[in-house]
Amino acid sequence: MLYLFVFAHLVADFVLQPYWLVLRKRRVDGLLIHCAIVLGCMLTLPLLDRAALALVPAMLAITAVHFAADWWKVRFGDRIPGPPIGPFLLDQLIHLATLIGVLSLALAQAQVWQISASPFARLALYGSAYIIAAFATPIGVMIWLDPGFSNAALAGGTRLRSVLAGASAVSLAIFGGLLALPATLIGMTMLARHPRSNHPLDLPAGMLAVLCVGATVGTVLALLQ
Secondary structure, three states, X not given: OHHHHHHHHHHHHHHOOOHHXXXXXXXXXXXXXXXXXXXXXHHOHHHOOHHHHHHHHHHHHHHHHXXXXXXXXXXXXXXXXXXXXXXXXXXHHHHHHHHHHHHHHHOXXXXXXXXXXXXXXXXXXXXXXXXXXXXXXXXXXXXXXXXXXXXXXXXHHHHHHHHHHHHHHHHHHHHHHHHHHHHHHHHHHHHHHOOOOOOOOOOHHHHHHHHHHHHHHHHHHHHHO
16 A cells, blocks of 8 residues: 555655645645645545555645645755755655555554555556655756755656656666667767757756666566566
8 A cells, every 4th residue: 555655745746746736835725725735646546456545644744744844845845954855855754654654553464565465566666666666866966066056947747858868767767678778878878968958858968867867767666566
């Protein structure tokens, strides 16, 4: 069941959280909108696994902690020493720990962790890998290399390219076998020689991070098959 909840979290936190909502979360109404999306994504899980119907109280608890964590990050995240990527990673760690903790209280351990415990758990793992590579990693790279979002005007095209690069790296690692590494290296070389813009995601460091994360999560999934 954990894998379904992780997938729902990633959809809500990265796919369905546009930049305007990130800015709006500085206000309570923005946090409420975001947490309503978080809860809404979890409430769709019974469509995949009817056992999730019994976990609505757990969903409410997860949403409440999510609200508190994001409220804290918005107001006090800049007080954490180090680069801005620190609060971003800590926030995601809190969300993951919340999912594990709440589900461990609500379910037997086998139901939480075993892939076979839910019919769509493996599909959720694959979906999570693509979201991490194509959506979460680019956002993390932007926070890491451009914390002030000074290149926001260039983000449209470069985000699309990073989505395609991340998804391609995952797919190559899962389905390409021995072709994955050379194909990734060739793609990286071409991108490094001909960056499409000065946005951090188009520069070698940013694109390398996206490709490496995509190749890593794809390789892990390939080993789990």
